Amino acid sequence: MAAASISSIEGSQLEDAGVSSVLQLPSLAPGMSAMAANPRLTSVSIRGLGSNAFNDGIESSVGIFIDDVYVARQSYAIFDFVDIDRVEVLRGPQGVVFGKNTTAGAVHILTRAPSFSPDGGIEASYGRFGDRQLRGHAGGALVEDRLAGRIAGYVSRREGLVDNLHDGRKLNDRHRQGARAQLLWTPDPDWSGRLIAETAEVDEVCCYFAFAAPIRPAVTARDEYMEYRRASSNPSDYVADIDADIYTRLGQNALTARLDHRWSPEVTISSISAWRDWHFAPMNDDATSLRLVTGGLRNEHDQLSQEVRIQRRGVRSGATAGLLLLRQHLAGREDALLGEDLAAWVFGGLLREQLPFATRSNSGLLLDALIPPQTLAGMTVRTPYRQRADSASAYGSIAWKWTDRIETQAGLRYTHERKTASVSRSRQGGNPQASPLSALDALTPLGELLGVDFRGLTFQGLLDQVAGGEFQRSDRYEEGDISGGLSASYRLAEGWMAYVSAQRGVKGGGVNLGVTGETVKPTFRPERATSFEAGVRGRLPHRGLSLAAAVYDTRVRDYQALTFDEDTTFIPNPRMNNLLNIGRVRLQGVEAEAGMDLSASWFLRLAAAYNRAITEDFTNAPDEDTRSNTRDLSGRQLYNAPRWTLAANLMYRRPLSGSLEFRGGIDHYLRSATFGTVEHGRASYIDGYGITGARAAIGDAAQGWEFALWIRNLLDVEYVTATQPIYGVGDYGAVAGDPRVWGVTAQWQF
Template sequence: MHPRPIPLLAALLVTTPVGATEAELPAVLVQPADTLDPATLSTTRIDGADVDAVPASATDALGKRAVSIQATRPENRNTGIFVRGLGTTSFNDGMSGSVGTTLDGVHLARQGMFPLRLLDIESVDIVRTPALGGPGPATSAGGIHIRTRAPQWEDEASVRLERGTHGHEAYETVVGGTLVPETLAGRFSAYTQRRSGVVRNVFSGEDVNGGQHDGLRGQLLWTPSATLRARLIVERERLDDDCCAYSVARYSAASRARAAALGHTLLPADPLSREVAQDGSNRRRMDHEAATAQFEILLRDDTRLVATTGWRQWRFDSRSDLDGIDLAIAPRGGSHMDHRQWSQEIRFDGRLAPTLDYRIGAYHLQRSHRREGLLGYGPDAARWFTAGLDLPPLDDALLAAVLDGATVRTPGSQSATTQSLFGQLDWAPRHDLGLTGIVRYSRDRTRAETRCEVSGLQPLPALPGFSELAGQLRGALLGHDTRTQHRSRDDSLDASLRLHFEPRAGVELEVSASSGYKPGGVNAETVTGAVSPTFDAERSLGLEASAGLDLPRDGYLRLTLYRTEIRDYQALTYNPDSSPLIPTMNNITNVDAVRSQGVEIESDMALGERTRLALGAGYNDARYTDFRNAPCPPGSGVLYCDFSGKQMANAPRWTAFAGLSHHRPLANGGEVYGDIAWRWRSGFHGTTERGHGSHVAARGLIDARIGLRQRHWDLSLWAHNLTDEKHVTAVFALNGSGDYGALAGRPRTIGLSLTLAL
């Protein structure tokens, strides 16, 4: 059974006698229902204008104004989000993110649900410490909280058109305003975006990895009285791509030897080539539908009830050439996912005394999914895996029949429930001194079923020697029909304490300590050998000290020192003792202990009346402190290694950004403006096992824009990746045998944007 949303009964208890505009609402109701509280000095807020200045992916936009964040998106389903080197990709469907993400106060239970395009965004908050105060459940590493623009009472309508190189096209519209005077306002926003492929398939002569995605959002803001504010959001996103084909970063010695034995020429291994040689096609499709209801009810002066209900359905289908080369080894494969969730969060905010505020609340999240993986072998499979072996002469057709047509399906299902109670006290004994404490109890229950179904086997003759070979190949590559059921139970009591002090006007100091938590679960892949079907919860402890200085014209300077330790850190890797030919992939393992420590500095300052400069740099030393059972790099001849003391995967040591913007008014009332943004990160290993070919080199990207705006229109010329730097955005293991693929970043894209205010 998929979960269904529960009606919010509190909203039915409120009468609607008199409307009220936002200007007439009490201050406690003007604040958004999903406001993140408490916001620390290390929390970075990115304004919506900075997000959509230059067209880029939603994850790329995060690094333009924040350090210590790393996001990878080789494809939508397998999004990875890391803060201070802590986090994970979502290649295994049984794993949730260490970095929680919310959209308008609703938790996104899968990282692949992160928006494709940040449409009509008010702000993005990046939290770098274990989060307990919400919105959403507790996290072990931090959070990203996205807030969209709410309906306004003033009427507005705009259209944005984008055209650029590499077939980039995007169209966006926003319409909003008053529907019922002083009572009901609405807002509608929609976009569609297309792009051509930038990867050349030399086998077919086609350009691949292009596609289209679109989305829409409809909102209503209802203020029937001075004590009630309600917001309803309905939205949908859709993606349809001929993706994803990955350039080969490295061939293993076994793959090179097999290709040589067959007389087959492999395409040169070059992660930056943007070339593939595939005899099969790739396709992925995603549909994401959601509804959110936010209610804020003023119960008495300075006391309010905030309730947020969310429902989401996320479906993903992919079909691809799994062998990645122009031989029919595994030409058919892919995955299907149908995820549904609903959540309910209720908070009471109030004041116990003039110097003491409180917040208490409850949270419930119900989620479930059905999934299926598919792997189909072709006529070249048996020849490939036996190439170079000392075998007696065999008829090619007879050998091909061993695996040709064989199909491995891995259906599964999972349901999980998260429940929590939390309380927060904010004590301000003086105007320059504040103390915040949070306590949260979390309860997680998960149950799952995994299956393996082998079909399509051709009958084979009982020939001496051949029967044994066929049985060994089928056993090593196909496995056997299995069905398993498992449960996972976790409970956690966590707390945080933060001291805030302002020694003088414009100067702030903070110290904080917090524990965090991410539940364990059930491995969604079929596991063998030493890999456990279940994995333990992450438990973190974070310490942080920050100093902030306010600068003229709304500028600031923030410096943070931090250290976070996590026990039973959840990581994805391959299982080296599962199969001698293709070890099982994307298994979840618990690393005994990891730690992340470093320093961050971010600043925004005015350089005169018309120019602003934003700067940031972060040094992050993220290491495995106890990882003695780590899988060794494939091909090393050793199964398990001690990685204790090694740099963590997907954890660049350095990150930095810089942004310069300038505007100059014109005599006719218009304005000329321009901005340039640079973001950089150092290199890192993209996989846990640190195999040869898994390293991602450092890169620095520059975006720029120059434009002219008048009252009713805005025309800009922009460039994404202005210097056309060749770079890799993600690396992953093609199999457990040492072959690695890479997704090259998009080349320089130059275009025009025109926004018309109607």
Template structure:
């Protein structure tokens, strides 16, 4: 199959439908008000980020640009759908808060979100850094383009970005009246409406723009308990802008946006079973049989589940920004001031089965951020050009976590043959109430030069000095109120309460505290770091350009704010002390090497861009599973050394105005080179923990000893396919005054691991998706029908393990085939 797929790809040689591009080596992509992507006469994209026009092919960074037309016709209205067109981009989400954006496999640790972690892929909206991945899951509204930059970008960006950046640029207000409206409809009750209007308020100094979007889709997964369908969409977004140009050399752009999403999602459910080292009577099959429970289907693609708890993923996000540009002649001064917020209100069924085990597990969270960037960039095209800036970022997060155990918790989480396991009241109503606070301050001075000592040769060094200060507070209070037990345990009094008990009462209380441990701690982190890069590029000809880059980058250290593991993970704890050594994780340091070639042939009808990269990451920040059998969340840890290397290509062929073909591909080899104390795979957990080398039993053997940690050096990083491709094209024929056109967009990903530590049971098989469209367009009118996932490919977006080493693997299936139509009109 792979050989056939490769043949197809090579035969169709192409790039992203709009235009591949690269970020100018001395101009920040976040000068969004100044960057204008416009097609030149020969079809190339021209950018003016350095206050001068440049062909995107001339600039030495691997980058893809996806224009608004491609976004509209492919249905890529959010980051999740965008990844189908970008082989180097990975987006994972079990719900909006638990989302991650990675580029070339690096960025955010794979797994449940931790408030104290830094993201390595910068997400920018009109030049404003968005501080949480969850706040980037909004629908794209009135977008001009999306830029995906690969590799470290910290010497030109306000916020440090060690893995790359995703830049969203919206359409600016226009001094010529204009409007556009679009409506889409499809199966599963899909409806999407988009509209924008823009024009002058005064003839030549003040203009405005108003944009809005509404998306609704019914659910694709049936909940047999409530007889409702889950995984539905219900989104609304609105954006307003004012552009003021009091003088020809001065402009200000004021933007405000509001987004609300209230989907009935996100759900994971039975996918498969993985034998663990837990005793047989404490593994899923025996536990379900003892409870008289039968899952609705053991085939996840029957798309049916049986939740026993409420579910929702409501989030609200928005903000305001003011961008000013002042042309002082030899340079332009730019100011970007912004405030943004994100309000997350979830509901989950975190035991993943239709039994009242964990009836509540949720972390409502509110984020606020303020940022200020001031930058100066030279104008014109000179022998020596420069960009320099300062950046300040302040962020607060307040989270109110809670976890509540139900009537089935005792039998499921404790030994079902013990007295406590047989008594539902031991854990029924056991509640953990968590208060989590986070504050983050970041300051940076950065700059980049672009020196051309001789014609065609460019030397571009950059430097960044960065300071980060983070502080947090985590307080978990455990209580139970039922007919048999009634207590409130805090980190301060829990040990005394335990010591005061004897016999069976002490065992019961220990079981309760092992299930939900009271904790309180206040982690702190602060550090300076210096990073930099240098790029050497050469214009071989006017259409062939070569470059080489070395970057030394840092990602700030993090603090653990999802609770700490206990100091011991055996089943016979005599204390409830947490491991305070794991409050913080060290910064990542990164050595990045890249070489590339950007070329065009056949009178610029054929474009072929190549890039090879090698990145070594020291003290890689990973999200790891907790060794305790009853704790849902993991924590952050440092892996000694990670290596990511690979090759990418972007190609397009446009032989005429009637045909446009493209293909993009990436080979990525991402491994832990050194991670000697990692948590073990699920099949090696659940037994009595031993630190004796060689004493642990074979994987998946019930009752065998489990190792305290595992050496996973040489294994692959999670979430990364070794091979990934996107491919397709469009053809059209004239009909009357318009065109009939047909388009195809496909993507392929090879298998990838869906667990922080590789497990034989959490590999997601490779899959290919195909989207078709057929339509008619004339001038500003366009109508087309579309089919997405046309062959109804069954695939998982994520696989996860149920806490407690029961052996249950739950999955999140991707969307099934959808059919619909879109109509749009511009005025």
């Protein structure tokens, strides 16, 4: 709906602020948060509502759209911004045009379209830690008044920030690149077509996370038994001690074809066809130089979408109607390769909990005799899954201008979804027969003769407890639901309006794409959000003042949250495969944005948000001490939902001589503390922090060049941006924010 809280950020604003990805948008959009433990685990929330990406069966509450195309995985948007026209951040449920899975809001990224006027530019940056980036674009007419083209691309590199004490390698580097090519076809004034082809890739030595304190006593006992000392529990020390060759490889390809036809002076018909392909291949470590577990979760995802939209814009009224068809295929496979130290670490930890003096030096021979290292070494636990999802939506909205001051809008959307999925798990390799305990496996055939299940007493049953046993299931989910909105606006004065709105958004339910036990349901229910909002916005151009403010109250039923299964294994799966529907969540808050010309040279921009995001009914949260879902978090703050966010930007411009100009600025972003996981694990707590940046540039607009000096995290603040599970509930890794980085940028526009 048009009468809603929205931040529209121009491409030039993104460039001036040094914002190069979705993860940095919160510094320009109040009430928004973003995190990424690694490129696949990108999570965006608005007004405290979002979700993490550990389980591929769940989609985000914040819809991501690129050039009007819905993308099902937020990690599609992890790649760097290049040649962007603007980014729109729409807050609150978007139940009509942006209706697909947008219970919290939407982020719409719009790239610059080709034009028939020639233009181009190149930008090069170099900074601390070998931070270097190269960006460029060029475009213009290919056939006069008929065909135009545009190309853009980027290369981004930075050395690793983390020193690996085990072998001297640098970890967590940056190695990304991408390109986009476009064609604009205008055969006559009533027809236009736009073809967009994109490709991008990531190939990084990533991602290591420091094991965050406080560490659970069970993990401490395991480490002490092995006489092992972790490198650091402070992520801002930027040190690691791991033995695996970790990596992250991510790629995407996309093709979008848009055709617009002006049926009449008031009516336009649009067709948007799109294909996107995304693949992810990681190698992760167990955060130690012990040989415990290595592996990763590989993904391949592709989607096809077709949308047809008709819009009518009249003097007094307007209307939109459309149909969207979306098909997604998702395939994933989690591989866990067990190491030779795993048995001693697990069972030695249990021994030390009972005998505080026990170590591998004084009892390792006995333990190795019972479970030799080669028993588990090389054993692989493989968990593949697949899903096909089909979605069809029909929507319509109408706007009516009753008087010169009063306008109303109303819209509805019906969405039908069907999902089919399969999940399995198998265990192979290793040498279980090396253990004398394997003799207990003879109880299995004996139990079959006696009609008694003895597997829990066998060695294979013990391995099931350590690594997981055989598993297989197939599921189907189908539903239909209605979303929509109603709003009214009143023109207070020239350039100023007030509005009220009621909106309902629905995020579809689905299939749990993880191994489910007795406490985890194979499917989960839809998430429904109903929001009431009132706001005012406007501008006084002659005084250089703009203002937008909103208050809201959003109630969410069956909020889809990811956490852990009540797993009985000694090594709980770090994937949060328990899809909880939290009964009730409530979001209440105030947002405001203001811009003001302080003088002919000084400009100030402020954005602030207060958000009270509360889980009103949450009695089955996991308890990290009892390892069961019995903790009551009703009335507590929702995770990844900072109460306060603030962004301030002060800019200065001064003409020098001719067309030469100096520009400078300082910005500050502040957010309050929050928990990084839904269960409020002690080590997942993220302290509040504030980050300051500065920039100074001199350039000649007529000649098209600019040279800039910049610095990010000016005060070298140590802070954590996200937490993620390492071994299971209560055991978390922390993602450190970047330290102080400075550099130079030169650009030339032609």
